[in-house]
Amino acid sequence: MADQRTPISQRLHIAFFGRRNAGKSSLINALSRQAVSLVSDVPGTTTDPVRRPMELHPLGPVVLIDTAGLDDEGELGRLRVARSLEILDQTDLAVLAVPAGEEPGEADERLVQELKRRGTPAVGAVTKADMDPEGAARQAALLSGRFGFPFCACSSEAEAGVAALRQRIVAAAPVDQAEVPLLADLVRPGDLILLVVPIDSGAPRGRLILPQVQAIREVLDAGAIAVTARDSELPGALQALGRRPALVVTDSQVFGPVSRLVPPEVPLTSFSILMARHKGDxxxxxxxxxxxxxxxxxxxxxxxxxxxxxxxxxxxxxxxxxxxxxxxxxxxxxxxxxxxxxxxxxxxxxxxxxxxxxxxxxxxxxxxxxxxxxxxxxxxxxxxxxxxxxNGILPRALTPFPELGGTAGRGAP
Missing domain, CATH: 3.40.50.11410 (Rossmann fold)
Incomplete structure (x- = not known):
């Protein structure tokens, strides 16, 4: 299945929060249409975050994260709460579950304040709505005004409620979370891109590491030409190409020797520097x-x-x-x-x-x-x-990004 082939790191992370027995696990099972999380009436059933990769149309590949109750008690309970709150660091969209007929607790209030401080998009679910549909709908409206993000009444037993939650999630999902490419915006159709990939004892047998595979795919998607060589074969590869590469991307571990082999007028960077832009700042x-x-x-x-x-x-x-x-x-x-x-x-x-x-x-x-x-x-x-x-080559390694101090121009054909 296509959704299983997309790495977790490239998926939208949707995390479910709430008190114990708020119905988080049931919602995830209903959304994924599988028994991903263990469901029980016993409070504290979920102890560690549980991740479920899936496709959520029209968002595409996502990962749903189930967390322990925010009101867990005791020394072990506090550790579970801390582990749940750590999930906020990787949360692109939060879902807060509040049971029908129950007031949000202090833990819910603190979570909402933290979401607002971080600027994390959120939606809410009034769970177990089948017990009192009209009351749950009124509660959802009140909570929407109180917390400043939309709530919907839903029950994991009713497809209509699950569909409503799915629509809320799609509407609130950040649309720009995957818009920073690895190198696609640095490549023009017909460009020759040389990728230097050392193969050492730590490399997975029969596979390249993820940034290398991602780079090859983005070069091909851009209509350019990807040439891959080990650092030991780099001199021969440069000689055999017949034209100057538009860009050379190397593994950081061989940055020094590669920079000495690649002509100074050819832009040079590393997979790790590309990842720094793709994943961070x-x-x-x-x-x-x-x-x-x-x-x-x-x-x-x-x-x-x-x-x-x-x-x-x-x-x-x-x-x-x-x-x-x-x-x-x-x-x-x-x-x-x-x-x-x-x-x-x-x-x-x-x-x-x-x-x-x-x-x-x-x-x-x-x-x-x-x-x-x-x-x-x-x-x-x-x-x-x-x-x-x-290695004293950071300005050169930033050549694809002149706004950051890169010192070389673009390689000519």
């Missing part, structure tokens, strides 16, 4: 690079990766970048690592945050992390920006 990550020169021995540096891949002998996040930063700082640094969707609560402890390209998470999560770093006053860069800066 490239300008802010470029600004953060200048903090690298202020690092001193003993400074604390956070290296954050959104995937949990098996670390290799010369791993980029645990070996290569720390080695380069130690050399620049002139001594040892205090490195800490964050993996997956977890980030330390207190970012103010760090002198610098170095983030991966974020290919495994959605844009909302990357923007949330950048905003958190800004709020803490901590500079943040990503792998590609960091490596290009340390």
């Amino acid at each position: 490239l300008a802010e990550l470029v600004r953060g690079a200048s903090a690298i020169d202020s690092l001193r021995p003993g400074d604390r540096v956070l290296i954050a990766e959104t995937c949990t891949h098996h670390q290799q002998k010369d791993d980029i996040g645990t070996v290569k970048i720390p080695r380069l930063l130690r050399q620049r700082a002139g001594g040892d640094l205090d490195f800490e690592w964050a993996h997956g969707r977890d980030m330390p609560a207190d970012l103010g402890r760090y002198k610098l945050i170095v983030h991966c390209g974020g290919c495994m998470v959605n844009r909302q999560l990357m923007l949330s992390r950048i905003r958190r770093a800004q709020a803490a006053g901590v500079p943040i860069v990503n792998y590609g920006v960091c490596i290009a800066y340390l």
Whole structure:
């Protein structure tokens, strides 16, 4: 099925929030037409976020996220609530479930205030509306005025109510969440785009990594020509092409040698820098690079990766970048690592945050992390920006983006 082939990171993230037993899981099951989430009358049935990829016409591929009750109790309950609220960092659209005949609680009120603070679009559902359809409709109207976003009365048992919620979600969904391309806007029909893809022991057997596949697809969709070569075959590839590439995109790990091989008049960048624009805020990550020169021995540096891949002998996040930063700082640094969707609560402890390209998470999560770093006053860069800066080639790596200080023009045919 097409919806199963779209990566989670490229889907609209729709998260369902509410108190225990508010009917969140039942709504998700009804929307997806599958028993995705465990449903029970026992409060607190959902303990950890549950994700369900699906197609939601006309939005296309989405992921529905079920969360634990916002009013969970006890020490473990508080941890579950914290985990639910962390989902806000990756939420493109929130759905607040309030049971028919019940007043919103303090947890609901706090959630709404946080949604407004973040500017996250939201819709509401008065659940279990089959118990009192007229009363649920009146309640939905009142809550719409109270919270400032639309509520609808619905029951997971009634198709009409589910259809109404689906329409509310479609109408409220942010339309620009996927409009930042990887490189499609940098390519013209007929352009020759050279992609430099190292193959090492950490590469998945028989596959390329997601940014490489995405880049090839966007080049082809633009009516251009994608040529892929390993870094070891780059000299031969450049000689065999017969014409100058309009753009060279390389893996950040071989930025230095590739920049020496590619003629200076040819625009050059990396998959990671393209991902910084596609998933986050490239300008802010470029600004953060200048903090690298202020690092001193003993400074604390956070290296954050959104995937949990098996670390290799010369791993980029645990070996290569720390080695380069130690050399620049002139001594040892205090490195800490964050993996997956977890980030330390207190970012103010760090002198610098170095983030991966974020290919495994959605844009909302990357923007949330950048905003958190800004709020803490901590500079943040990503792998590609960091490596290009340390190699002294960041201006050249920004050549496709002259507004950010790129130094070369566009390659001629």
